[in-house]
Amino acid sequence: MLALSQTLSGAGLAAGITVGALLAEEMLGSTGLSGLPAALFTGGAALGAVGIGRVCQRWGRRPGLTAGYATAGLGSLGVVIAAALGSVWLLFLSLLVYGAGTATTLMARYAGADLAAPARRGRAVSLVLFATTLGAVIGPNLVGVTGDVADGWGVPRLAGPFLLAVVAYAAAAVVLGVFLRPDPLRLARARAAAAEAEAEAEKEAEAKAEAEAREGAAEAPPASPASPAVRADTRGIVTGTAVMTLTQLVMIAIMTMTPVHMRAHGHPTEAAGLVIALHVAAMYLPSPLTGMLVDRIGRRRVAAASGLVLLAAGVLAALAPAHSVPALAAALVLLGIGWNFGLVSGTAIVTDAVPLATRASTQGLVDVGIAVAGATGGMASGLVVATGGYSTLAMSGGIVALGLVPLLVLRGRAGRGVRTEDGARP
Numbered sequence: 001m002l003a004l005s006q007t008l009s010g011a012g013l014a015a016g017i018t019v020g021a022l023l024a025e026e027m028l029g030s031t032g033l034s035g036l037p038a039a040l041f042t043g044g045a046a047l048g049a050v051g052i053g054r055v056c057q058r059w060g061r062r063p064g065l066t067a068g069y070a071t072a073g074l075g076s077l078g079v080v081i082a083a084a085l086g087s088v089w090l091l092f093l094s095l096l097v098y099g100a101g102t103a104t105t106l107m108a109r110y111a112g113a114d115l116a117a118p119a120r121r122g123r124a125v126s127l128v129l130f131a132t133t134l135g136a137v138i139g140p141n142l143v144g145v146t147g148d149v150a151d152g153w154g155v156p157r158l159a160g161p162f163l164l165a166v167v168a169y170a171a172a173a174v175v176l177g178v179f180l181r182p183d184p185l186r187l188a189r190a191r192a193a194a195a196e197a198e199a200e201a202e203k204e205a206e207a208k209a210e211a212e213a214r215e216g217a218a219e220a221p222p223a224s225p226a227s228p229a230v231r232a233d234t235r236g237i238v239t240g241t242a243v244m245t246l247t248q249l250v251m252i253a254i255m256t257m258t259p260v261h262m263r264a265h266g267h268p269t270e271a272a273g274l275v276i277a278l279h280v281a282a283m284y285l286p287s288p289l290t291g292m293l294v295d296r297i298g299r300r301r302v303a304a305a306s307g308l309v310l311l312a313a314g315v316l317a318a319l320a321p322a323h324s325v326p327a328l329a330a331a332l333v334l335l336g337i338g339w340n341f342g343l344v345s346g347t348a349i350v351t352d353a354v355p356l357a358t359r360a361s362t363q364g365l366v367d368v369g370i371a372v373a374g375a376t377g378g379m380a381s382g383l384v385v386a387t388g389g390y391s392t393l394a395m396s397g398g399i400v401a402l403g404l405v406p407l408l409v410l411r412g413r414a415g416r417g418v419r420t421e422d423g424a425r426p
Contacts, residue, residue, distance in 0.1 A: 003131035005069070005172040005180075009105045010132035012072060012168035014139025014161065014280060020095070021260050021382075022269065023079075023158040027088055035385075037095050038256040038378025044075070044099020045106075046371030052100075052107055053364015060183035061111045064360075065104055066176045072101025073169035076162045080150075083159035098162075101169050102374075103367060105132060109343075110363050113351045114184040119295060122348045126291025129344065133284040139164060140277035144270055158269075185360060192356050232362065236353030239408070240346040241366045243303045245373035246404055247342030250310050250397040253377035253384075254317060254335055255279060258328060260382075261390040265322040275329045282336025290344040299345045299352075300408045306341035307404030313338055314398020318391040331394070338401065 020037035028036075048068055056064035078094025081087075109128045116124030139161065146160030155163075258279075259272035294302050313334035320327035354362045377397075384393040 003128070005065070005175045006105065006108055006128055006131035007133075007135045008168045008172040008175065009069060009072075009101060009108075010135030010137075010168075010280075010284070011139040012069075012076065012101050012135070012165035012172070013105050013132070014136050014165075014276070019143065019158045019161050019259070019269070021256050022263065022272070023083060023156070024091070025260060026156070026158060027083070027086065027091060035253075035256050035378045035380065035382030036092075038252055038381070039375045040092055040095040040378075041075075041099035041102060042252060042371050042374030042378055044096040044371075045103040046099075046368045046375065047096070048072075048100035048103035049107065049364050049367035049371055051364075052103055053361050053367070056107070056185060056364070057358075057360035060186040061108075061114070061360075062176060062180045062183045065108055065111070065180070066173050068100050068104030068107070069169045069173035069176065072098055072104060073166050073173065075100060076165035076169060079162040080155060080159045080166065083156045083162075084154065098165070099371070101165070103371060106343075106370065107363065107367055109347055110351065110360070111184045113347070114188040114359075118352065121351055122294030122299070122344055123288065123291035125347045125351075126287035126289075126294075126344050129284050129340070130287040133281060133287075135168065136280040136284055137277050139168075140273040140280065143273040147269075189356060232355060232358065233353035236349055237362065237366065240299075240349030240353065241369050242346075242407060243306070243342050243349065243404060244346035244366070245369045246401060247306055247310065247339050247346070248370045249373040249377040250314070250401045251283075251335055251339040251377070252374040253381040254314065254394050254397050255332065256378050257381045257385045257390060257393055258317070258332060260385070261322070262325075262328065267325065271325055275325065275332050278329050279332035279336045282333040283339055284336075286337055286340050287344060290340050294345050294348050299349045302341050303345040303349070304405050304408045306338045306345065307401045307408075309334055309338035309341060310401030310404075311398040314394045314396070314401065317394035318398070322390075342404070 020041065021035065024037045048071065052064045052068045054064075055067060075094050075097030079091060079098060082090035082094050109125045112124045112128035113121050142164060143161055146164050147157035148160070150160035150163055151157050255276070258275060259269075262272045262275065263269065290302065313331050316334060317328065317331035320331055350363065350366050351359070381393055384396065
């Protein structure tokens with residue numbers, strides 16, 4: 001059921017990615033502000049991550065994720081109404097609410113890791129992301145069809161994909177709310193409590209056996225020491241968060257302005273939709289391979305590779321001829337792969353570092369950082385393109401992403417010879 005909901009949410013997520021910037025450019029009449037939708041819905045994702053994380057921490061994954069998708073459906077409907085009315089302020093507010101879908105789609109990956117053994121955590125996260133692929137790829141390719149539907153209803157064509165998002169997010173909420181049973185996080189907690197109780201029982205049995213072996217001894221057996229409290233690995237949380245926020249910032253910035261760049265050079269909206277579809281496929285389709293690499297060669301190595309791939313994406317996008325759809329598509333595919341490497345490895349690093357008792361709330365706060373980074377990238381992207389051009393944006397993004405490599409090298413030296421508490425490879 002988690003996989004089905006991710007497929008549906010992928011279609012909803014694709015609406016903002018594909019036409020959000022174009023819709024804003026059309027309504028605002030300014031390229032410099034066309035990055036605002038990405039900033040708004042990623043800012044909404046930050047707010048959503050806080051709320052969803054708290055709900056998940058208290059009541060479990062099912063109610064938290066269900067509420068997130070339902071909220072995103074309302075935001076999508078608001079975007080359609082705003083476009084029909086020509087209301088910029090309603091558009092801004094609705095995009096903020098729509099951002100809850102981004103937060104929920106990303107936070108669902110943690111549900112995949114709740115019941116996974118540490119040695120398979122990367123693969124568990126990747127399978128949830130992989131399930132997003134179908135909807136996320138189909139969505140951008142329905143720009144023309146949904147545009148026709150919107151036009152037939154007297155709504156601007158660019159609002160069409162948000163009609164699809166209304167249906168997709170509402171369906172995802174229903175699927176999770178009805179069928180996600182048992183709740184992954186609650187079940188993981190129950191298993192952990194049972195394992196702890198079993199361990200305590202074994203300690204008591206050993207202590208009793210030792211006491212019986214000391215027949216006639218005057219002193220009582222020493223009390224069995226209390227098991228040490230499991231603490232969060234702050235360094236691991238910071239490292240994983242840095243990896244995911246940096247990759248999100250670079251990906252959002254370049255991706256947001258690619259459709260605007262293409263339309264400015266005469267490409268039709270359908271061509272931009274195809275490029276974004278390939279990009280989104282690259283964001284999610286490699287997930288099983290990425291998860292396997294994360295578990296086998298280590299989280300840090302895959303995270304460092306994300307920086308190198310994002311650098312290659314930025315350089316290619318900067319040098320790609322504006323008339324060449326294949327060149328831009330290749331750059332956006334690399335951009336998606338680099339983001340995937342960073343998200344899967346960073347998620348595994350953070351999950352390894354957080355104890356089960358505080359896992360959901362901490363993960364929510366981490367995703368706030370990711371969303372803020374995306375909002376920053378979205379807002380800055382339009383301004384950079386307006387002043388320095390698309391090539392400047394793409395090249396700058398690649399250079400920023402390269403900063404992951406020294407960060408992870410330093411982290412590796414600090415943690416050399418150390419493994420995480422549950423045995424995962426750092």
